[in-house]
Each structure stands twice: as structure tokens, then as C-alpha cells.
Amino acid sequence: MARSSIIDDVFSGLQSALAPAGPNASGIAELSWIMFAAAAVIFVVVMVFLAAAILLPPGRRGWLSGQGVVIAGGIVFPVVVLTALLVYGLALARTLVREDTPDTLRIHVIGEQFWWRVRYExxxxxxxxxxxxxxHVPTGRPIRFLLTTRDVIHSFWIPSLAGKLDMIPGQTxxxxxxxxxxxxxxxxxxxxCGGxxxxxxxxxxxxAPADFAAWREAQLRRAVEPATPLLARGRELFLAAGCGACHAVRGTPATGSIGPDLTHVGSRRSIAAGSFPNNQGTLAGWIADSQHLKPSNRMPSFPVFSGEDLRAVAAYLESLK
Known part of the structure; x- marks a missing residue:
């Protein structure tokens, strides 16, 4: 993703811990602002003492090195302030730990180089x-993410919703x-986690809950049948090229599990783990030269298709809503 796009996401609230949209992120933001405020107060106090040490005449600086000032400023003040912040932080952290309820939606997320496999129980x-x-999640309902990884350590972070949590091989x-x-x-x-x-x-x-139920119902369906000769040709080429060895499209002979499930790939907002918008052009580019578009990813480039065949395959994948 381009640098300017990332900056826009941060300041628009799309990816910003400063624009919380859930109780977890709100608690973290509150703690952060309190710590920033405490740090600002301490900074001002230190600057006042520094200015006094520099600007006061030598005869009036003696109190700055007195035993009372050293004990108050060097021991009592930091102990009191840091203890208060620690107690407040621990108390707030307890409120962020939630127990599962019968209504909790459980979602397994597996980190892979360099994409996310998502499985709903x-x-x-x-x-x-x-x-x-x-x-996809509903609002107003507890959501339990069960996080692990198939390769190296990853870290799951949604700044507007919660803090970071590591994904460690062999552990959930x-x-x-x-x-x-x-x-x-x-x-x-x-x-x-790599290149x-x-x-x-x-x-x-x-x-909203009703919209989430509709999304879930749509995801449970098998892949749509090709509606035009172009789409039928795309499916034929997809299967003939061996794409089904890595990818699954439910309702077809493609049953691979190495790469992402493509049954409803056309309904997603982006491809290549958020790297490009999802449309026929980017799908075609990804198939033909994925290693150029996203170096180090695990999908090989397929420069074997003619332009017409590549368009057919990309159109077929785009049709899988």
C-alpha cells in the first residue's frame, strides 16, 4: 500500500488508535491520554527547575540542591506518580479481559506469509x-478471535478496536x-515476519446484526455457476492450470488448502492481503505477475496465459461474489 494511503488511513480513523470504535480501544486510548498528560506535567515541572537552575543568581540557587528537594523530587514524586499510573493501568487492563458468553462469535485467524486465513466456527x-x-463481524456482540500462525510469529492488530496480540506457532x-x-x-x-x-x-x-446475518448466509452458499461463455471459459482455464491444487472453490473440483479459499473472492474489498483493490484488472495482474506486485509472497507468477485467457480467468474470479 502506498505511503500516502497509509497516512490517510491513520488520520481518517480507518487505522488509528486515536479513533476508538470499541470498548477495548477506548480503554487503551484513555490510558494513553492520561499517560501523555502525566508526562507533559512532569516535563513542565522539570523545565521549571532547569530554568531556575540556569537563570537564578548563584546566591539564590541553594534550595535546588537541598536534601528536601532531592528527596521530594527524586524519590517521593516519581514513586507516587508511577505507582498511581501502574495501579490505574492494571485496573483498566482487568476491564479489557472478557469472558466468553453463549452469544460470543468465535473466529479463528491464522497468520501466514503474507496473508490471513479466517475461519468462522x-x-x-x-x-x-x-x-x-x-x-466480517456484527456490532454489539462479543467477538472472540483465536489467533495462531502456520509459519513465523505474526502480530494481530486492529488499532481502532483493540491492542496488539502476537500469533505464535504451536500456540493459540x-x-x-x-x-x-x-x-x-x-x-x-x-x-x-519477512519480506x-x-x-x-x-x-x-x-x-448491523441483520446485515451480518445476510453476509453469513451468502458465504455459506457454493460458488455461483458461470453465467456467460467468457466466465465458463475462465473456470475451465482456472481448473486446467492447476489452481485448484492450492485454492478451493466450493462446488467445483478445486479443493486446495494451501492458499486462500476463493469461493467468494469477488465479494472481497481487496486482494493480496489489502495490497490492491479487488477488480478484474488487479486480479489479472496478480495472476500474471504476483511476485512483481508483492515480492516474497508464496504464490508463483503465471505468465503462461494469453491476454484473452487471462481476462477470462480474472472475469471468472471477479464473478465469484
Whole structure:
């Protein structure tokens, strides 16, 4: 993602800890502002003493080196202030730890180089939903993220919703949060994980409960059948090229699990873990030369398609809403 785009995301609130949209992020922001304010007060006090030491005549500086000033400023003051901040921080941290309830939505997120595998646990009689790089959640409901990784250490961070939590191989860490209002919130891997680390983002799309139920119902369906000869040709080429060895498209012979599930890839906001907008052109570019667009990612480039065939494959993938 371009540097200017990242800056825009921060100041627009799309990816900013200063624009909290949930109780976890609000608590962290509150603690941060209190600590900034305390640091500012301490800075002003120190500057006053420094100015006095520099500007006062030598005969009037004696009190600055007195035993009482040293004990008060060097021992009592920092102990009292730091203890107060510590107690407040620990008390606030306890409020951020939430217990699961029967209404908690459980979502497994697996970090991979350099994308996110997302799996929703079954609810009732429904099947499991598997998607990638985009997490849809309802507002006003506890959400439990179960975080792990298949390769190196990653770090799961949604600045507007919660603090960072590491994803460690062989271990599952839990993060429970809630989202207060609908919107799109950008997340990012916050732990260096290899060459394409900076291009490992994701979107959290928060819906009103009814809209989330509609999204979930749509995700449970199999891939749509091609509606035109061009799309049918694209599916044929997709399967013939062996794409199904790495990717799954439910309702077709493609059942791979190495790469992202593409059953509804056309409905996602972006491709390549938030690196590019999702449209036919970027899909075609990604298929033809993914290593140029996102070096170090695990998908090889496929420069074997003719222009017409590449357009057909990209059109087919775009149609998978």
C-alpha cells in the first residue's frame, strides 16, 4: 500500500488508535491520554527547575540542591506518580479481559506469509465459513478471535478496536472485543515476519446484526455457476492450470488448502492481503505477475496465459461474489 494511503488511513480513523470504535480501544486510548498528560506535567515541572537552575543568581540557587528537594523530587514524586499510573493501568487492563458468553462469535485467524486465513466456527446447523484477509463481524456482540500462525510469529492488530496480540506457532492466543458501530477498520501485522510484512493488512467490516446475518448466509452458499461463455471459459482455464491444487472453490473440483479459499473472492474489498483493490484488472495482474506486485509472497507468477485467457480467468474470479 502506498505511503500516502497509509497516512490517510491513520488520520481518517480507518487505522488509528486515536479513533476508538470499541470498548477495548477506548480503554487503551484513555490510558494513553492520561499517560501523555502525566508526562507533559512532569516535563513542565522539570523545565521549571532547569530554568531556575540556569537563570537564578548563584546566591539564590541553594534550595535546588537541598536534601528536601532531592528527596521530594527524586524519590517521593516519581514513586507516587508511577505507582498511581501502574495501579490505574492494571485496573483498566482487568476491564479489557472478557469472558466468553453463549452469544460470543468465535473466529479463528491464522497468520501466514503474507496473508490471513479466517475461519468462522459453526453456529447451529450451519457449515463452517472459510475466507481470507477480510473479517466480517456484527456490532454489539462479543467477538472472540483465536489467533495462531502456520509459519513465523505474526502480530494481530486492529488499532481502532483493540491492542496488539502476537500469533505464535504451536500456540493459540485469545482476544475478545466488541465493535460499537458499523464501519470498516483496517488491521495490520505488527511483527516483522519477512519480506512482504508491510503488505500484510486486512479489513474488519462491522455490520448491523441483520446485515451480518445476510453476509453469513451468502458465504455459506457454493460458488455461483458461470453465467456467460467468457466466465465458463475462465473456470475451465482456472481448473486446467492447476489452481485448484492450492485454492478451493466450493462446488467445483478445486479443493486446495494451501492458499486462500476463493469461493467468494469477488465479494472481497481487496486482494493480496489489502495490497490492491479487488477488480478484474488487479486480479489479472496478480495472476500474471504476483511476485512483481508483492515480492516474497508464496504464490508463483503465471505468465503462461494469453491476454484473452487471462481476462477470462480474472472475469471468472471477479464473478465469484
Amino acid at each position: 459453526r453456529e447451529g446447523e450451519g457449515d463452517e465459513i472459510v475466507t481470507a484477509n477480510e473479517i 492466543n485469545g482476544l475478545t472485543l466488541a465493535v460499537e458501530r458499523p464501519g470498516v477498520y483496517r488491521g495490520q501485522c505488527a511483527e516483522f 512482504a510484512h508491510a503488505l500484510m493488512a486486512f479489513d474488519v467490516v462491522a455490520h
